[in-house]
Each structure stands twice: as C-alpha cells, then as structure tokens.
Amino acid sequence: MSGEQPSNRQRKASQAQSEADRTGKGKEQASRQQSEADRSAVPKHGL
Known part of the structure; x- marks a missing residue:
C-alpha cells in the first residue's frame, strides 16, 4: 500500500527539520x- 511509507519529500523535510x-x-x-x-x-x- 502506498500510504505506509513516507514520501521522499517527507523524508527530506524531516531531515531538514532535524x-x-x-x-x-x-x-x-x-x-x-x-x-x-x-x-x-x-x-x-x-477525509
């Protein structure tokens, strides 16, 4: 299922936040x- 893994955009944002x-x-x-x-x-x- 596609909704289970964070997107590349989310991973980059998380790294930037860290x-x-x-x-x-x-x-x-x-x-x-x-x-x-x-x-x-x-x-x-x-939703």
Whole structure:
C-alpha cells in the first residue's frame, strides 16, 4: 500500500527539520517544508 511509507519529500523535510533542531538555523524554512510535505501526503478523498 502506498500510504505506509513516507514520501521522499517527507523524508527530506524531516531531515531538514532535524538539522534545524540541531543547529538552530533554518527553522522557519524547515517547518514550512515539513508542512508542505504533510499537506501533499494527505489523501484527496476520504477525509
């Protein structure tokens, strides 16, 4: 099933968020990237 694995976009966003948390740099951009990845992963039907 396709919904079980995080998308490549979600993995990259997660890595960016981890980096931002560690370094304190780029937090706003990482957060925005994470939000966009999460929104794109939401199924269009069934909610």
